[in-house]
Amino acid sequence: MIQEENRAMVIGDQQNFAIEEVNREFLPIGGESDNLMGWMKLLAEAPFYKSMGGLPAMAAIVLTGRELGVGPMASLNGGFWNIQGHITMSSEQMRAKFRQAGHSLILVTLTEEACTLKGVRKDNKDTCEMTFTMEDAKRAGLMGKNNWKTDPKSMLMASCSRKLIRFLAPELLAGTGMDEVEIACIEEDTTPKEPKKLDPIVGKFISDYNLMDLDSPASKFIDAICVNLTQDRDITLKQCAHDRERFDKGFKDFMAGTAKKEVETKPV
DSSP states (O other), X not given: OOXXXXXXXXXXXXXXXXXXXXXXXXXXXXXXXXXXHHHHHHHTTSHHHHTTTHHHHHXXXXXXXXXXXXXXXXXXXXXXXXXXXXXXXXXXXXXXXXHHTTOEEEEEEEOSSEEEEEEEOTTTOOEEEEEEEHHHHHHTTOTTSXXXXXXXXHHHHHHHHHHHHHHHOGGGTTTOOOXXXXXXXXXXXXXXXXXXXXXXXXXXXXXXXTTTSTTSHHHHHHHHHHXXXXXXXXXXXXXXXXXXXXXXXXXXXXXXXHHHHHHHHXXX
C-alpha cells in the first residue's frame, strides 16, 4: 500500500496501467516529467492556455504551483497568472492557502469604497487588520482599468487580501504574492515605447567627429568631459553638439596635451 504522503499516479491506457510514485522534489523527473509535459502540450493548443504565453508560461505556472502544493489544473485555471514572465498567485488562491494553513481570515467591511479584512495566525495568534480603499486604488493608478470600474468590491477584496496575506503569512507565497501596484509597474515597464528621436544637431556632431567609435580621439575627449563633470554621456554629447566652438577649442587643447605626453614618454 502506498502511503498518503507519497501518493501515486496512474498512467497508461485502459488496457495497461502502471503505478508510479510521484516525485516529491520541486522538479518532476523521469516518467512524471514526460507525462506532465505531454498533458501541457495538449492543453497548449487551446486558445485559453495559448493566451497565457504558450507552453513555456504554462510550464512556469505548473512548476510554481507544484512547489507550493497546488495541482496543475488548479494552477492553470486561475490559481496563478503569468504577468510579463512573472508568475503571480491570484488573490483567490492566496485566501485558499491562508485558510488551508489554519489561519483565520475575517471580512470586517466591504463596500464599493473600501474593504477591511482581519487575519489571525493559527500558530502564534499574530493579528493584522488591513484596509484598502478606492483612494488607495486612485493613488496607485488602478482606476483606469475596466475591472475596477465594473466590479469595485471584488477588486478591493483582492487588493486587501494580497496586502494582508503578504504581511501575515509570506511563507505561503514564495515570491508569487505581487499586488496590483507591482503588477501595474511591471506592465508599464514592459510596454513597448517609441524610441527617442535623435536631435539632428547631435546626430551630425556624432557623425562629424566619428563618435560612434569609442576609441576615437574625440570619443576619448568626450569621456574625459563626462568624468570631469560627473555626468551622463548623452548629456555631454548634447551640450558639446550645441556649442561646437567651445568643443573644438577644448578638443584642440586635449589633442595637444595628448601629443605632449606621448613625446615626454617616448623612449630616447
